[in-house]
Amino acid sequence: MFNSVTDIHKNNFVGKKIIVGISTCLLGNNVRFDGGHKRFHLAVDELSDYFEYQSACPEMAIGLPTPRPALRLVKSNSGEIALKFSNGSEGDLTEKMNRYSVEYLEKFNQFSGYIVCAKSPSCGLERVRVYDPIGNGNRKAGTGIFTENLKKMMPWLPIEEDGRLNDPHIRENFVIRVFALDELNELRMNAFTRQSLIDFHTRYKLLLLAHSQPLYRELGRFVANNKEWHSLEAFFDEYRNRFMTLLQHQATRRNHTNVLMHVQGYFKRYLTSNQRQALSQLILEYRQGIQPLLAPLTLINHYLSEHPDNYLSKQRYFHPYPQSLRLRYGL
Structure with a gap:
């Protein structure tokens, strides 16, 4: 494990x-x-x-x-x-x-x-x-x-x-899209099924939410109606176009804040009052531009290591590319 x-x-x-x-x-x-x-x-x-x-x-x-x-x-x-x-x-x-x-x-x-x-x-x-x-x-x-x-x-x-x-924001957005498309391409080449594409989409939910809330909801409805597509290849092609178009939108501080607050809700029953307050403060300081995105993410990863969650642990949002690229340090 x-x-x-x-x-x-x-x-x-x-x-x-x-x-x-x-x-x-x-x-x-x-x-x-x-x-x-x-x-x-x-x-x-x-x-x-x-x-x-x-x-x-x-x-x-x-x-x-x-x-x-x-x-x-x-x-x-x-x-x-x-x-x-x-x-x-x-x-x-x-x-x-x-x-x-x-x-x-x-x-x-x-x-x-x-x-x-x-x-x-x-x-x-x-x-x-x-x-x-x-x-x-x-x-x-x-x-x-x-x-x-x-x-x-x-x-x-x-x-x-x-x-x-x-530009650090354009650079991070490009790298995110490259790694995401590579994973999607690998999916298509290896035992591709409707369920495997749904699982892929699930892994990217929080990341997509950070890039565009309206397109995230629209894409979710599209995936939910996948059985209306008789051709799995045609469904994949349309999904790829919509998925990559969504990621092309720059993730915003406001959207990141919404995602972080959403993630915070997973830990409510596990954290002490002081721990919840510490995370809330970091999220607030990120929203205000005082802290980089990496600050609340680091604390969330720490809490997740202590209180594992199967859904969160699979989310690409936390590590959409290798940490060694250091792209989130100034965001």
Whole structure:
């Protein structure tokens, strides 16, 4: 028998690494237009202990050399987006980039996440500069051609840029989604049944509640009506889309507080008056921004080790990823 929720969840992160796609330049390879790279410390030095990277440089893959003229997104008068050289050289690379993207993503499609290079006309996720036909009036409103195809072909996939991942809240949200999707993918490959998906959903209930209460309730109703779906595969696909969309919402301090107060109720009959007061105070101080989330969670884990609860001990909320990533220290 496990002694604590920590013991249970430690076992979930032992074994193979999670397959995550990444822009090759972020690994420190000299593939950029200027012959350089954009080595991303977080990916290379921290997440690589848990992620197995499948890298691609779409621009090199379609035959461009390094160094090379920079590319840019150009919006035609009819509203179509094209990938062209920024120095005025003739050539429209859009079709070639689209064709490569589709072929690559059909071949490599077992990702649980993808990290793309910010601002890139091929890989950027958002706010990529889009120019008018004569090269003026650029607006930060585009998505790189490769990443646009990635989003269309795998709408459930966690995708983030290197720049955005420097934000601690975005970083934690991305990592949560990667580990959750990896577990969901493993579920599908190993004796998948309606009951196993219901059990999966049950393990994630508190975590989902912290991300969006309305979508949590909506997804709960969807799972409860699973027998209305004759095709288990179709049910899984729809569940995956809804589940990942829900987790994409940032967990808020208010929602975390509601979850913590809900968990507190499980210990009422076991704790002394002083213990209950200590936990209530920590939850209050977290809600007020005085304490990090880790403070009340640490005390709850301590109480859970002394007063085991089968439902709580299985909840991913307490350890949605390895503690060694230290992502909740500043939240």
